[in-house]
Amino acid sequence: MAAKRGEARSKRPQRISVSPRPVQEPRGEPPLSLERIVATAVELLDAQGVDGLTMRRLADRLGSGAMSLYWHVDNKEKVFDLALDSVLEYRGSPQVVEPQDWRGEVVHMLEDWRSSMLRHPWSASLLSRRALGPNILGRLELLSKTLSRAGVADADLNVAIWSLWNHVMGATITRGNFSLSDDDRVAAQQRLTTLSERYPTIERSRLLLDNDWDGAFRKGLDLLLDGLFPRQ
Amino acid sequence: MAAKRGEARSKRPQRISVSPRPVQEPRGEPPLSLERIVATAVELLDAQGVDGLTMRRLADRLGSGAMSLYWHVDNKEKVFDLALDSVLEYRGSPQVVEPQDWRGEVVHMLEDWRSSMLRHPWSASLLSRRALGPNILGRLELLSKTLSRAGVADADLNVAIWSLWNHVMGATITRGNFSLSDDDRVAAQQRLTTLSERYPTIERSRLLLDNDWDGAFRKGLDLLLDGLFPRQ
DNA sequence: GATTGACTCGTACGATGTACGGTTCAATCG
DNA sequence: CGATTGAACCGTACATCGTACGAGTCAATC
Numbered sequence: 001m002a003a004k005r006g007e008a009r010s011k012r013p014q015r016i017s018v019s020p021r022p023v024q025e026p027r028g029e030p031p032l033s034l035e036r037i038v039a040t041a042v043e044l045l046d047a048q049g050v051d052g053l054t055m056r057r058l059a060d061r062l063g064s065g066a067m068s069l070y071w072h073v074d075n076k077e078k079v080f081d082l083a084l085d086s087v088l089e090y091r092g093s094p095q096v097v098e099p100q101d102w103r104g105e106v107v108h109m110l111e112d113w114r115s116s117m118l119r120h121p122w123s124a125s126l127l128s129r130r131a132l133g134p135n136i137l138g139r140l141e142l143l144s145k146t147l148s149r150a151g152v153a154d155a156d157l158n159v160a161i162w163s164l165w166n167h168v169m170g171a172t173i174t175r176g177n178f179s180l181s182d183d184d185r186v187a188a189q190q191r192l193t194t195l196s197e198r199y200p201t202i203e204r205s206r207l208l209l210d211n212d213w214d215g216a217f218r219k220g221l222d223l224l225l226d227g228l229f230p231r232q
Numbered sequence: 233m234a235a236k237r238g239e240a241r242s243k244r245p246q247r248i249s250v251s252p253r254p255v256q257e258p259r260g261e262p263p264l265s266l267e268r269i270v271a272t273a274v275e276l277l278d279a280q281g282v283d284g285l286t287m288r289r290l291a292d293r294l295g296s297g298a299m300s301l302y303w304h305v306d307n308k309e310k311v312f313d314l315a316l317d318s319v320l321e322y323r324g325s326p327q328v329v330e331p332q333d334w335r336g337e338v339v340h341m342l343e344d345w346r347s348s349m350l351r352h353p354w355s356a357s358l359l360s361r362r363a364l365g366p367n368i369l370g371r372l373e374l375l376s377k378t379l380s381r382a383g384v385a386d387a388d389l390n391v392a393i394w395s396l397w398n399h400v401m402g403a404t405i406t407r408g409n410f411s412l413s414d415d416d417r418v419a420a421q422q423r424l425t426t427l428s429e430r431y432p433t434i435e436r437s438r439l440l441l442d443n444d445w446d447g448a449f450r451k452g453l454d455l456l457l458d459g460l461f462p463r464q
Numbered sequence: 465g466a467t468t469g470a471c472t473c474g475t476a477c478g479a480t481g482t483a484c485g486g487t488t489c490a491a492t493c494g
Numbered sequence: 495c496g497a498t499t500g501a502a503c504c505g506t507a508c509a510t511c512g513t514a515c516g517a518g519t520c521a522a523t524c
Binding site: 148158223 | 372
């Protein structure tokens with residue numbers, strides 16, 4: 001397991017940026033940079049979704065030619081990786097939390113993780129296909145460390161982490177996948193009534209119409225954490 | 233929430249298949265049919281992955297022209313939907329299980345679900361992006377019914393189902409995403425050692441190298457089920 | 465014999481990722 | 495100072511993709 005693909009270095013050596021005068025800019029566009037490319041890619045993904053991100057469109061937004069991007073980035077997949085990881089940065093929990101409150105720390109980080117992904121609906125399904133970037137690894141490291149300090153035995157640590165990971169990923173992917181637009185909502189409604197004879201139980205429980213995603217996430221999370229620490 | 237996209241009818245009206253003589257076949261290929269198209273799409277996906285499925289390649293394998301597919305199928309997305317759902321069929325648990333063994337039933341279905349997806353590594357990440365087909369809905373219905381009969385209150389039912397769903401989806405996506413080829417494994421190894429200073433805890437627990445996916449899945453599942461039924 | 469409709473396919477179009485070979489300009493060096 | 499270098503950028507070109515369109519081919523029917 002672990003991340004895919006090697007670490008083929010991009011052609012761009014190091015970001016030095018000493019020259020105050022950019023090379024060429026017909027209208028006051030700032031020069032290209034990895035940071036600008038990634039930030040704009042996130043904008044584009046937010047606006048148009050995964051299929052909406054094309055190298056040409058990205059370049060247009062940046063006021064540059066399509067091929068200029070390839071100076072800064074190896075290929076389109078790298079753009080995805082960078083955009084994804086940039087969205088998953090974690091600044092840590094506020095200092096309000098006491099150092100002993102491991103449970104608050106875990107819950108805070110996981111809910112922040114989830115809400116970060118929900119703010120960028122393309123991110124969850126991307127994360128399931130791409131390599132693990134530094135920010136995700138950082139979150140896993142923090143999670144690991146916190147649980148370990150809280151007393152989870154090393155033998156149980158991986159199971160605990162993966163179960164929590166699964167919960168976050170599954171919940172976010174599902175949530176992001178369903179109920180995107182109002183049109184979908186209408187279509188779902190009439191489709192459900194059409195199928196109500198074939199799936200009576202999930203119709204009755206209104207499984208697909210239940211809107212309390214946040215509550216379900218939190219309850220499931222508590223369920224897992226309770227299971228990890230029977231006495232608390 | 234619920235499935236996306238309307239139900240635009242394909243041009244093909246009903247499968248009648250009375251003519252014993254096919255229209256045209258230079259070499260003994262059987263005639264096109266939705267079933268053959270879907271089965272071949274699954275083969276192609278298994279062999280080449282999601283990006284490996286193109287309409288032209290699919291047609292080649294079927295010994296037909298690319299555009300002939302569009303008589304049977306609206307567009308490529310439908311091919312994905314059909315291939316995905318065909319892989320998720322559930323024939324039910326063997327009758328060995330006693331009717332009262334709800335827990336065995338649930339575990340059996342979920343493990344079958346997971347192993348079906350692992351047999352077709354493209355399926356998990358696809359399921360997270362596509363609509364819910366009849367076979368997935370059937371599984372959810374079965375799950376819902378079983379849990380309800382086992383005594384889960386209606387108020388807790390959706391949380392229970394989504395938590396189990398998250399577990400299956402998260403675990404399968406993660407598993408399918410990591411450690412695909414031996415090359416990746418090697419790359420992961422050296423990458424991990426490179427990063428061992430930055431992520432000491434997950435390095436120590438060998439989180440990304442732990443290979444006991446089946447055990448982790450089963451343990452996490454037990455954890456959830458125990459949480460659902462404190463006394464058992 | 466004419467008509468219909470199920471089914472197939474070749475051609476064509478617009479879009480995509482990106483290889484390749486320029487061009488431009490700032491910094492460096494003789 | 496002029497020549498050289500290398501970072502940054504971009505236009506063109508190509509292979510490949512999904513699929514619109516219209517024309518073909520048969521079997522069954524009228």
